[in-house]
């Protein structure tokens with residue numbers, strides 16, 4: 001719809017993703033990201049790069065959003081990749097019932113596991129959900145023998161106090177993990193929210209400076225946990 005100042009505002013309630021505006025938008029401002037594909041189509045695309053995967057030691061990473069929200073498709077995709085000898089990585093928040101996750105893990109070579117915070121209240125504030133299931137699944141994956149990389153998003157003023165870091169470090173060192181990455185908050189995703197017409201709830205936060213990131217790494221290190229910056 002056209003606003004009184006002449007600008008155009010998309011009414012997302014009415015949009016059916018037909019894509020017609022993409023073809024006619026004179027400035028190229030309209031794009032459709034992503035498309036629906038069958039398992040066969042995805043595998044065809046993957047197999048085109050098969051030699052690259054083999055020569056580089058790479059593979060398929062299912063990320064998101066949250067890939068375990070489509071458990072059946074994901075399981076079949078991972079299974080098909082492994083049948084072709086392609087390495088599979090699952091990047092997950094862990095917020096998924098264990099029986100579902102366990103079933104997917106049968107076809108997974110490596111798990112990237114995101115841990116936001118150990119404190120249930122802070123976790124709720126950051127994500128809108130409790131962290132019990134996530135922590136429980138982390139322990140179960142650790143016991144399952146599937147290699148796991150822990151990823152810790154660090155949000156200024158939310159989960160980066162020494163007390164929070166102590167709790168996280170203590171939990172992570174109780175697990176069997178390949179390595180631990182920290183993901184320092186940055187503002188690069190802000191524009192994406194604007195494009196999608198979504199509210200950006202961390203708008204007041206600034207990216208970490210190099211010194212602040214170095215301080216986070218040192219705090220983890222002082223607690224006996226070596227972390228990498230991702």
Ligand code: SF4
Pocket residue numbers: 010014015016017018019020021022
């Ligand atoms: S994709 Fe574009 S043309 Fe199609 S309904 Fe949505 S806004 Fe309208």
